[in-house]
Each structure stands twice: as structure tokens, then as C-alpha cells.
Amino acid sequence: MLLQVQNLKIFYKNSIIIDNINFCIEKGEIFSIVGESGSGKTLTGLSIINLLPEHFRINGRLIFKDKDILNLNTSEIRKLRGRHISCIFQDPMTSLNPVVKVGSQVAEMFIYHYQLSKKEALEKTKELFHKLKILHTINSYPHQLSGGMRQRVMIAMAVACEPELIIADEPTTALDVTVQEEILDLLYLLVKQEHRALLLITHDINILGEYADKVMVLYAGRIMEMGSTEEIFKNPLHPYTKALLNCLPREGKKIEGIPGNIPDLKNLPEGCVFYPRCSYKRNECIAEPPYLHEVASGHWSRCWLD
Template sequence: MLLKVQNLRIVYKNSAIIEEINFDVEKGEIFSIVGESGSGKTLTGLSILNLLPDYFKVDGRIIFKNNDILSLDSSWIRKIRGKDISCIFQDPMVSLNPVLKVGYQVAEMFIYHHNLSKKEAIKNAEKIFNELKISHVINYYPHQLSGGLRQRVMIAMAIACEPELIIADEPTTALDVTVQEEILDLLYLLIKKKGKAMILITHDINILGEYADRLMVMYAGRIMEMGSVEEIFKNPLHPYTRALLDCIPREGKKIEGIPGNVPDLKKLPSGCVFSPRCKYKMRECPIEPPSLREVIPGHFVRCYLH
């Protein structure tokens, strides 16, 4: 087991905005976290790297290669970030340093984590840029690049030290469809070819059938459903999962939206957090929150219907 998250709970201003999060990630696996914006996906991902601001209180255990990340001091965390666990953030324009050439920004990974000289680090960066077929931009600044090229630079930074786990947080949000497919194909090949693992955070359930092995559906900071992509696509059990799948465009079928909005994580409704938007709501739903149950081996759901 590469990563195991146990009873993760994130508290903000005395409100538990993320609660009862349990999952694991194996080597060679692409594990996806899916849900609408505001569901707590990014907060969950950032907690794994201990990147949340101090005003968030994080409880539980995040075990990576037999080490509990939440118990490590900041110096150990800095050694892990980038080297063992890396992250591809949502907006590369904000994440990249605007006054440094992108090639040097990738080279910094080798300087910091492997104590290489600047000359040796630049050579290593050149190899990665060649592998990603972007060698022509190594001496460019971020503002000189398109969104797709900036995201490829972020991928270069993420894979520079060959980390065991990559957290990709909405890596294709601002890209057009063709570039989005290229980026996801590239990540998929890198993970599968090198036997690494990835947590793919997205709100687009449409892309998961081709790229992910397992998925966790989140809503309002809670797990609604979790299992293999094949099983959930074939047999979605939670009304929220079904609603997300109904949003996928299909020939001859009208796209059905989900009425209402994701609630404020600091002001959650009582009972099942999805009940105000659920067309299958029962009498007990607004009263007592259902527990997460394993309905069939490996397939979990939080709903009174099962």
C-alpha cells in the first residue's frame, strides 16, 4: 500500500468541513476524486501534502510509505514534497514563478532534492523537456507560453524527481478539449509506464472511464460513493453519482442538470448533506446522516436506498 488515508477530518472555525474520509492508493493506480466545485476535493488533496493554511485543523492519519505525514515536522515534509509526492496545481500561470525561465524552475527540483550543481540540474531538466516534447520552450518565461505548454511544464516539475505519487488537481480545467486529451494521455502513460501512482482530482466524471482505475465521489466534504470505475459506471448506487453521470452528453439524450447548489461547507444541512437536492429523498434523510456501507466487495455507498 503506497498511501492510506484514515478518518481524515478537516475543521475550519469549529465546523467539520471534511469528515470521515478513508481511502488508499496502490502503486501503478490512478485513483480519482470527483465532485462538483465546493465538494472538498482540493482540500483533501492539499491535506496529503500538508499544504493547508494553519487556520485549518487536520485530524486523522495520512500514511505514506509507513510514515504518518500529519505527524512529521516541516523539515521532513519539505523533503517529501516534490521528491516522493508531487502536485500539479489547477492554474499553472499562478503556480509558476513569472520572473524565472521555466527550464530553471524544473532544474531547481534537482538542485534542492538531489544537491546537483546548476549545470547538472539544467541537463536533467533538458532530458525531461525532451521527453515531454517541449524542449523548444526551456528558455521561455511562463507568460510566453500557451495554457497547454504551461501545464506541460507543471508536469515536468511534477515528474522531475520521479515521485511515487502525483496529485493532479484539475490538471486540464482551463484547456480546450484537444489539449485536455493530450495532457491526460501523457499523464496516463507516465503513471502506467513507470509504475507510479496518481490521485486525479476533477469535476468532470466524463474523462474517468478512460483514465482512472477507482474513483471516490465527494459531496459537501463527505464520501458519497467509492469503488472501481467500471463498477460505478455500470451500477451507480448513489443518486448524486447517477446525477453526475446523467450530465455526460449522449447522442439522442437530453442532458439533465442537478437542481440547486453545493451547500456552504460551514453551513451544512442536517441529515444527509445531499438530501435538499435529491429526488429520492425519504423521511429519514434530513434527520440522520447515513453511514458509508460496503454494499458489494469494494463498492461503498452512503445512502438509505442501499
């Protein structure tokens, strides 16, 4: 097992905003966290590489290759980032240095982690850019590139040191549909051909059927449902998962939105956190929060109806 997240809780000051998250990722696997904006997806991903903002606190265990990340010191965490676990953020313009050529920025990965000379690092960068079919961008500044090309540069930076785990946080949000597919195809090939692992964070459940092996549906910092992608699509159990799937465009079917808004993570409703928006709600849903239980082998749900 490459990564095991056990009983993860994230606190903001005195409030629990992410509660009791458990999942694991194996090499060669694409594991996706899906949910609306504000559900806690990004916070969960950032906790794995210890990049949470100030005032956040983590409890639980994050076991990566038999080591608990939460027990590592600052120096050990820095060596882990980029070399063993890397991250692709949704907006490359906020992650790339606007006054440094993109080739030089990727070369810094080789200099820092492998102690290569600048000349050697640039040669390695050329090889990597050639492999990703973006060699022509190596001497460009970020503002000179399209959104799709900038995201490819971010992917180059993420895979430069051949990390075992890549965390992709909404990597295609700002891209058009055609470029979106190209980026996801590239990530898919990198993971499957080179036997790496990908944690794909997205609010777009539509892309999961083609790319993800397993899905965790997150809502208000709680797991609503988790299982194989095939099982989630064929037999969704939780009302929230069903509502997300009903938002997908289908021929001859009207798109159904989800009424209401996701609650404030610091001020959650009593009982089931999805209760105010659920079309299946019953009295017991507000009386006591449901627990996450295994309905079928490898298929988990948090609902009194299951």
C-alpha cells in the first residue's frame, strides 16, 4: 500500500471541519475525491503534503511507504515534496514564477532534489519537455503560454523527479473541454504506464467514469460514499451521490440541480449534514448523524436508508 489515510481530522481553530477520513491508494491507481466546492476536497489533499494554511491542525495518521507524514520534521517534509509526492494545482499562473522561464523553473526540481549542475538540470528538463511534447515552450515565460500549455508545464514539474504519488487538485477547471481531455489523458498515461498513483480532486463527476479507479464522495468534510468507480456509477447509494449523477447531461433527460447550498464547515446542521438538501430525508436523519458503513464489499455509504 502506497498511502493510507487513517482517521484524518482537520481542525480550524476549535472547529472540526474534516472528520474521520479513511482511504488508501495503491501504486498504479487513480483515486478520486469528488464533491462540490467547499466540501473539503482541497484541504484533504493539502494535508497529505502538509501545506495547510495557518490556524489549521491535523489529527490522525498519514502513512506513506510505512512512514507517518505527520511525524516528519520540516526538513524531511521538504525532501518528500516533489521527490516522492508532488502536486498539480488548478491555476498554474499562481504557481509559476512570472519572471522566470518555465524551463528554468522545472530545472530547479533536478537541482534541489538530485544536486545536479544547472547545465545537467536543463538537459534533463529538455528530455522531459520532449517526452511531454512541449519542448518548444522551454524558453517561454508563463504569460506567453496558453492555459493548456501552462498546465503541461505544471505536470512536467510534478513528474520531474518521478514521484510515486501525484496529487492533482482540479487540474482542468480553467481549461476548455478539448484541452481538459488532453490533460487528463496525459495524466492517465503517466500513472498507468509508469506505475505511479494519482489522487484526483475534482467537482466534475462526469470525468470519473473514464479515468478513476476508485471514488470518494465528500460533502461538508465527511465521506458520503466510497467505492469502485464502476460500482458508484452503476449502483449509487447515497442521496448526495445520486444528486451529483442527476446533474450530468443526458439525452432526453432534464438536468436536475441540487437545491440549497453546502453548509459552512464551521457551523454544520444537526444529524446528517446533507439533511437540509436531501429529497429522501426522514425524521431519524436529523435526530442522529448516520455512520459510514460497508453496504457491500468495498462499497461504503453514510445514510440511514442503506
